[in-house]
Amino acid sequence: MAEAAATGQPQAAANTKYYMKNAVFSMISLYLAHQFAGYISNREDPIACDVHVNDHSWFGERRYESLRFFDPKKTHHETQYVAMRDGVDLAVDSYLADYLWEKQQKVPTVLFPTRHGRGYTLDFPFNMFTRYERKFTNPRVNAYVQRFVTNGYAWVSVDVRGTGASAGTKAFDFADAEVQDAYDVIEWITKQPWSNGEVAVFGQGLDGVGALLAAASGHPALKAVSVNSAPVDVFQDALFPGGIKNDKALNDWASFTGATDRQIRWNNIPTFKPRLMLKHFGGQVYRVDDDDAKFDNYIYQHTKNSDLAQELQDVHFRDDKLASIGVTAEQLDAIRHLGAIAASGVALQTSAGFFDMGVARSSILLFKYLTNSLDADTASLLPELPKEALEAIEKDATHHRLTLGPWSHAGVDNADPFAQSKQKCFYHLDEVSRFFDHHMYANRRKITKIEDELPVHYFTMAHNRWKEASSWPPSYLSDETFYLNANKEFQAEPESEQSEVTHNVTVKPTLDAVSRWNMLDHLFGLRPMYYHDRTPLADQYATFLTSELPLTEITGEAELRLFFSVDQPDVNLVAYLEDVDYTAPFPNENKRPGVTYITEALLNPVHKTIRPDSSVHSFKRADSREIVPGQVYEAVLRFQSTSYVVKRDHQIRVSVGVASPPDFGSAGEKEATKLTIHFGGAYPTKLTLPSYTGVYNANVVPRAEVVDDL
Numbered sequence: 220m221a222e223a224a225a226t227g228q229p230q231a232a233a234n235t236k237y238y239m240k241n242a243v244f245s246m247i248s249l250y251l252a253h254q255f256a257g258y259i260s261n262r263e264d265p266i267a268c269d270v271h272v273n274d275h276s277w278f279g280e281r282r283y284e285s286l287r288f289f290d291p292k293k294t295h296h297e298t299q300y301v302a303m304r305d306g307v308d309l310a311v312d313s314y315l316a317d318y319l320w321e322k323q324q325k326v327p328t329v330l331f332p333t334r335h336g337r338g339y340t341l342d343f344p345f346n347m348f349t350r351y352e353r354k355f356t357n358p359r360v361n362a363y364v365q366r367f368v369t370n371g372y373a374w375v376s377v378d379v380r381g382t383g384a385s386a387g388t389k390a391f392d393f394a395d396a397e398v399q400d401a402y403d404v405i406e407w408i409t410k411q412p413w414s415n416g417e418v419a420v421f422g423q424g425l426d427g428v429g430a431l432l433a434a435a436s437g438h439p440a441l442k443a444v445s446v447n448s449a450p451v452d453v454f455q456d457a458l459f460p461g462g463i464k465n466d467k468a469l470n471d472w473a474s475f476t477g478a479t480d481r482q483i484r485w486n487n488i489p490t491f492k493p494r495l496m497l498k499h500f501g502g503q504v505y506r507v508d509d510d511d512a513k514f515d516n517y518i519y520q521h522t523k524n525s526d527l528a529q530e531l532q533d534v535h536f537r538d539d540k541l542a543s544i545g546v547t548a549e550q551l552d553a554i555r556h557l558g559a560i561a562a563s564g565v566a567l568q569t570s571a572g573f574f575d576m577g578v579a580r581s582s583i584l585l586f587k588y589l590t591n592s593l594d595a596d597t598a599s600l601l602p603e604l605p606k607e608a609l610e611a612i613e614k615d616a617t618h619h620r621l622t623l624g625p626w627s628h629a630g631v632d633n634a635d636p637f638a639q640s641k642q643k644c645f646y647h648l649d650e651v652s653r654f655f656d657h658h659m660y661a662n663r664r665k666i667t668k669i670e671d672e673l674p675v676h677y678f679t680m681a682h683n684r685w686k687e688a689s690s691w692p693p694s695y696l697s698d699e700t701f702y703l704n705a706n707k708e709f710q711a712e713p714e715s716e717q718s719e720v721t722h723n724v725t726v727k728p729t730l731d732a733v734s735r736w737n738m739l740d741h742l743f744g745l746r747p748m749y750y751h752d753r754t755p756l757a758d759q760y761a762t763f764l765t766s767e768l769p770l771t772e773i774t775g776e777a778e779l780r781l782f783f784s785v786d787q788p789d790v791n792l793v794a795y796l797e798d799v800d801y802t803a804p805f806p807n808e809n810k811r812p813g814v815t816y817i818t819e820a821l822l823n824p825v826h827k828t829i830r831p832d833s834s835v836h837s838f839k840r841a842d843s844r845e846i847v848p849g850q851v852y853e854a855v856l857r858f859q860s861t862s863y864v865v866k867r868d869h870q871i872r873v874s875v876g877v878a879s880p881p882d883f884g885s886a887g888e889k890e891a892t893k894l895t896i897h898f899g900g901a902y903p904t905k906l907t908l909p910s911y912t913g914v915y916n917a918n919v920v921p922r923a924e925v926v927d928d929l
Contacts, residue, residue, distance in 0.1 A: 268644035270921060274624050274633050274678055275644035277685035277920035278668070283649040285656050286663065289316035291365040298507050303380070303403045308517070310384035310507045311404065312337050314364050314374040315413055325415035327442075327659040328373040328408050331360060332401060332422065332429045334392065336383045336479060336504035337376035362648055363421065370652070372659070373413055377404055379429060381524055382480055383504040386517040389480070389524045390544050393428050393453070393551060398559075401433035409440045416440055419655045423447040423647075424629045424738070425457075425472075428553050431585075435556035437563050443658040445568040445651045448578050448629040451585045453552035454537050455838060456577030460736065461821030461856070462838050463791045464531070466884040468576070471739040473528035479504065480521040490744045535825075537838040557588055558602030564611050566618045568654045570647060572626025573680075573818070574634035574735045574747045579623055579860045580776075583691055586621040586675070592690055596835040617657075617669050621691060622650060623677040623860065628741035635680050636750035636815050676920070679772065681798075681864035686918045692775035695915050701765055701871075701906045703898035709765045709871070709906055714899030721895045722761035724790075724877050735819075735859075736882045752813030753797055753874075760874035761896055764799065767868045774862040775909035778834055779820060779873060781854045782902035784895045788846045789887025791878040792894075794820045794856050798863070799870040814872060817863050820856035821878055823886070828855050851897050864914055873906055 268275050276282070295315045300308040319326060331337075338357040341349060349356055357364065357376070364374045380400055381389030401420075409416050418440045422430025427449025434444045450457040458465050471487065478485040484502045488494040496502075506514055530541040531548065538547045549555065560567070567589060571582035587593045590612055591604055598604075611618050624645055625635035633643040656663040657670075664670060673687040688694070701709035705718040732748035733740050741747065779794050796817040804810050825843050826836050834855050836842065846852065865871065875896060877886070898904040 264640060266639050266642055268642070271683060273638045273640075273642055273644040273683075274626075274635065274685075276646065276649060277676060277687070278649065278653075279921060282646060283653050283667070285366070285370040285652050286666075287369050288371050289318055289369045291369050293317040294364075294368050295320035300386075300507055301377075301404065301407050303400050307380060307387040307400075308385060309380065309387075309400065309404065310337060310378040311407075312376045313411070314368050316368050316371070319371070319373075319413060323412045325413060326371050326373055327415055327417045327419065327655075328375055329363075329367050329655065330401075330405065330408065330418055330420045330433065331363070331374065331376045331426075332379050332397075332404070332420070332433060333359075333376065333426045334379045334382040334389075334429065334476065335359065335426065337378050338505045340503045340505045342500060363651070366648055366652055367655075370656075372655070373408075373411075375404070375408060378504065381521055382476075384507050384514065384517065386520055388520050391525055391527070391530070391541065391546065391551060392425070392476075393432060393553065397429060398432045398436050398556070401429075402436035402438050405433070405436065405438040405440055417442050417659060419443040419445070419659055421445050421651060421655075422449060424742070425450065425453075428453065431553040431560060432556060434563055434565050434567065435553070435559040437559060441563065441565050443566040443568075443655055445654050447570045447647050447651075448572060448575055448626075449553075449569065449581065450576065450578050451553050451557075451581040452577075454548055455836075456581040457738070458531065458551070459534075459537075459548075459838065460577050461792075462535070462823040462826040462836070463821050463878055463883050463886075464534075465576070465736050465882060466880075467882050468736055468738050469531060470528050471737075473526050475739060477524070477526060480524050482518050488743055489740050493743045535823075536840040536843065538840055554601065557585075558605055561589055561608035562605040564607050566611075566615075566654075566658045568620040568622070568650070570622035570624070570630070570650065572624055572628070572630055572634070573678075573859070573861050574749060575626060575628045575630075575741070576736055576738055577859055578628070582621060582623065583860060586619055587691065589619045590674075590690070594835075596829060596833045600829070600835070600837055616689075617672070617674055619674060620654065620669075621675045623675075623862070625678050625680055627735075627747050628738040631741050631744075632746040634735075634747045634749055635678075636811055637681055637683065638750075641746060641750070672920075673918075677774070677862050679774065679862040679864060679914075681866065682772070682914055684916075684919045685921075686862075686915075687920050688918060692909055693915075693918065695917075696772075696774055696909045696911050699908050699910045701908070703763055703896070703904040703906075705899065707761075707763050709763060709873075713903045713905070717897065717900035717902060719895050719897045720761055721893055722876065724890075724892050724894050725759040725879075734882055749816040750811060752811070753795075753816060754814045756814075756874065760795070760876040761894065763873045763875075765871040767870055768865055770867040770913050771865045771908075772862070772911045772914050773817070773865065773908050774911070776860050777818070777820075777858040777909065778907045779856040779858070779875075780903075780905050780907075781856060781875065782851055782897040782904050783824070783854060784849055784851045784897065785846065785891035786848050786893040787889040787891040788848060789885075789889050790824065790846065790891040790894065791883060791886040792822045792824055792854060792856060793876055793878040794858070795872075795874040796820075796858050796861075797872040797874060798865055799872045800866065802866075802868050810866075818858045818861040820858040822854055822856045824852055824854040851902060871906075871908075 378385040380387040420430045420433045427446035569582040571579040653667045657667040675688040702713040733745045798815040
């Protein structure tokens, strides 16, 4: 025995030395990778965030920090299985300040339901540096856990059914079973000795849709919900923008979730730094206990989860059925639950980025639905607004909040083309903390200052200011319409004579860059690249210019009503709204000369609007048509929401072409090679901009001097 021990000690020492050597090598590699990534992505030197610097919050110079009572290092953590009404076990983690645990004081709870793992394993030797007994890390929400635990909340994370360490099978994401599970988990929370019986729910990205399902559960303990970057309408605003399949995001999503559900480290991470971390630091969802048989059984149950990419392979309309499940694509979002969410009476805060797929449109839809401010056509496609929602609005004008900023998916990066260093200065955590403090702690309402604010906040690019409003779009805007003429220009009045322009379709990647539609790329550190000069792209599109404009703010959804014909029946249309600047710079002006991306619109024109003079699409088969070569059709392309200032003497360029790889796949077997745009006479192709001549400064927050050098 002594001899064995003697021989084992050098071996253990050698193993430790080997692992430490690998760890040091990994850390050096990580540093070099970070520096190299900064070099090749042309990142600028970091700047000091302050009021009116990049997207720094309107709250003021100092961040909102709530009331800090407890040391984040002194946190009581428990992980356990909680059985749902049908007996399925969900993995649940709870966090509470040690003091509150010892005294069993009752506090409100923040619930975080996730299908991406409530925490992750750490490899040796990194598992030596975690304070948690089960040796895991939770990088996605660690800052949130620390903030809320130190500020007197309990935090509960749960792996939703069929994912992580939980049991069950997920036939598809956001199934009705998740609504029932959310109710059961909230019920469990209210029965804990540390619960005061009140719960808030937080979610970001597609986890945010899960948070909305919790709101739909109708549990009376639920008081507030905050979601960031949640595509309420998953069909239109994430997977099928304009009815066009977002191939790259869909395939990445299916591959990523398929791997994590099976406890496999995903091997398609697009960036070196996260790939290195996953290989050497850790990455599987961590276990609840040491029962191998139970854990293996639960992971085996996950292998029966459907592959969303395969299920949607032949889906083209919202009411098409998935390949093997028997439900329609409508079941993949929270739209069908809007009535229940509104009826619950919960206060709801939603935030989204202007460069995050179509999620800003989803957030706007949710806010306008809850505040009864939708247009009649859109409202006709949604559940009827229950009276409870109207009563909640009348009781508290700040009950629901909307924030729109210049961000990528989940607010990971600042994609504002004019941002200094492309650096993000806005902390979503602060806004979530403010909102929950306002609704969960009556004695903190004054310090949150929410009652002094209007419910809508949005960031205007080029103006570089946060603004507030009582509704969306803000009331000071009006529509300005431009008609296409024979000189490929836009003018104030329609042409009387018919003309046309034929464009030879270019089916190839328009840019070797990350777009707004690559959601997983955003999450792994690839920022949407919209700060480049788009001048060279002119030969790939049919381009049309306005005359030089006065100083103009565009805020909301622009629209292009396009009359077109094609030589083959299959085509996916895309239109870009761009800012053309060939003016000389003012002294110290922050400008990017050339052509700058503002926003874009997508449409598979088989989708008609719900009526001829409407701008709203249902994306259902009943509102579709066949495209016959040579026949002229009207297509209504609605640009993604934005807020952007076009400086004086700039022009607006509209570039029209076809959506192409790598984001979008083939339009069909008979793809168009020629796109003809018709205008004048019976074909009044026109661009409508929600705009304001000048820059509206009355609603800038925080209040400051007027910016008049634009």
